[in-house]
Amino acid sequence: MKILHLILALLFCSLTAQKTLPLDTLxxxxxxxxxxxxxxxxxxxxxxEFSFTKYDSLGKQLGKMMLTVPYKVQTVQNPLSVxxxxxxxxxxxxxxxxxxxIQKVDFRQKFGFIKMAYAEDLQQIWLLDDSTKRLIQYxxxxxxxxxxxxxxxxxxxxxxxxxxxxxxxxxxxxxxxVFTLKFEKIFEAPLENGKRFRRxxxxxxxxxxxxxxxxxxxxxMVKIFGDPDAQIVDKNTLSYFEIKANNLYLYGLGKATExxxxxxxxxxxxxxxQDVERSAEKPAxxxxxxxxxxxxxxxxxxxxxxxxxxxxxxxxxSEVQAAGI
Numbered sequence: 001m002k003i004l005h006l007i008l009a010l011l012f013c014s015l016t017a018q019k020t021l022p023l024d025t026l027x028x029x030x031x032x033x034x035x036x037x038x039x040x041x042x043x044x045x046x047x048x049e050f051s052f053t054k055y056d057s058l059g060k061q062l063g064k065m066m067l068t069v070p071y072k073v074q075t076v077q078n079p080l081s082v083x084x085x086x087x088x089x090x091x092x093x094x095x096x097x098x099x100x101x102i103q104k105v106d107f108r109q110k111f112g113f114i115k116m117a118y119a120e121d122l123q124q125i126w127l128l129d130d131s132t133k134r135l136i137q138y139x140x141x142x143x144x145x146x147x148x149x150x151x152x153x154x155x156x157x158x159x160x161x162x163x164x165x166x167x168x169x170x171x172x173x174x175x176x177x178v179f180t181l182k183f184e185k186i187f188e189a190p191l192e193n194g195k196r197f198r199r200x201x202x203x204x205x206x207x208x209x210x211x212x213x214x215x216x217x218x219x220x221m222v223k224i225f226g227d228p229d230a231q232i233v234d235k236n237t238l239s240y241f242e243i244k245a246n247n248l249y250l251y252g253l254g255k256a257t258e259x260x261x262x263x264x265x266x267x268x269x270x271x272x273x274q275d276v277e278r279s280a281e282k283p284a285x286x287x288x289x290x291x292x293x294x295x296x297x298x299x300x301x302x303x304x305x306x307x308x309x310x311x312x313x314x315x316x317x318s319e320v321q322a323a324g325i
Contacts, residue, residue: 004028006033006158007291007303012161017251017304018249018250018251019249019251020247020248020249020250021057021059021248021250022059023042023055023059023248024059025246026064027044027059027246028177028246028247028298029246030046030048030247031044031045031231031232031243032046032047032048032049033045033073033292034233034234034243035073035076035234036234036236036239036241037076037079037236038077038238039055039078039079040057040236041054041055041056041057042054042055042057042241042248042259043055043073043074043076044210044279045071045073046071046134048068048212049066050067050068050070051064051066051067051069052064052065052073052084052099053065054068054072054097054099054126055215059160061101062097062099063097063098063099064099067086067103068089068090069089070084070086070087070088070298071084071085071086071093071287072084072085072086072087072160072196074119074196075196075198077198080096080097080103081095081096081122082094082095082099082269083119085116085117087114089105089154090106090108090113091104091105091106091107091108092104092105092107092117092125093105093191094119105125106258107127108189110143111127111129111131111136111240112129112131112132113129113130113131114126114127114128115128115129115130115155115158116131116155116158117161118161118162118163120158120248121164121310121318122141123140123141124137124139124140125137125140125145126137126138126161126163128151129214130155133148133150134148134150134151135148135149135151135164135167135168135181136148136149139184146234147236149181149182150184150185151168151179151183152319153170153177153179153183154172156172157172157173157174157198158170158171158172159171159172159173159194159195160194160195160196160197162199162204163197163198164204166180166181167180167181167186168180168181169178169197169204169215171191171192171194171195171196171255173259174190174191174192174193174194175188175189175190175191175194176188176206176221177192178215179220182282186218186220187217187218187222189220191206191208191213192208192209193208193209193210194206194207195207195208195209198235200237202228203215205224205235207234207235208233209227209230209231209232209233209240210226210227210228210229210230210231210233211225211227211233211234212224212225212233212234212240212277225240225251227244229240229244229245230244231243231245231246235253238252238253239251239253240252240253
């Protein structure tokens, strides 16, 4: 019976393990960044050739842009309007679900030098003007400046900007800082290799090189996903994604809440052995899945003891599972 329970434990563990997605490793090679929308579509940005490519979950290419200068992809949460900002070109592009350009906003004619831009919605953009040291709320639909705030923050190693509920979130390569619109700092914390913000309703997340962290307002940053061996990570509302050794992996949201320790396999083995021992001590309840499986095993052994090999047990346990377990 211990063997049967071990089989069940291994089957359960296989269901909760990471899933490898069928994407060609050549498509992931040299990827500088990766984003995933809520439909499971994958967006790969390659800084080497300034390309931005969209694939579905099976690896089929859905669109591709060849850019002349580097662009920062802000978010793909709305795949119908994806914003990209270029500090070099001093402009922001919006592209549709096929990565066709639908609008371009040129900042050179109206502002100084824009260090970072954040598209709040389909009408407004927040701009950090490095030449005037101001934070500007700009309606690009009707070409009007709504508000302008003195904002003499350090722009060194600036990675991303987010404005939400009258708070300004500044992400640098090694820090996260939160300010009010009056330039009052309300939070600061060290953060390694931060890349961009992601907002999910009221939750503010930070995507780093190999981890995802959540901001606990005015308290701390909490790591909710991490893998030290990952090249790139991202998440959508359903899953975490990572590129590791040029392969793409998917994890359920409940799979990893902290950085996986190096000795995780040993811990998993010990936990599995403990579960097997507990299962062996505890008698199976009537009409429970364990009781059904035990009855099926007894029937096999009574009919033909030679069929009670491990392979036969696996096959018949699968039949019992299909019947309702």
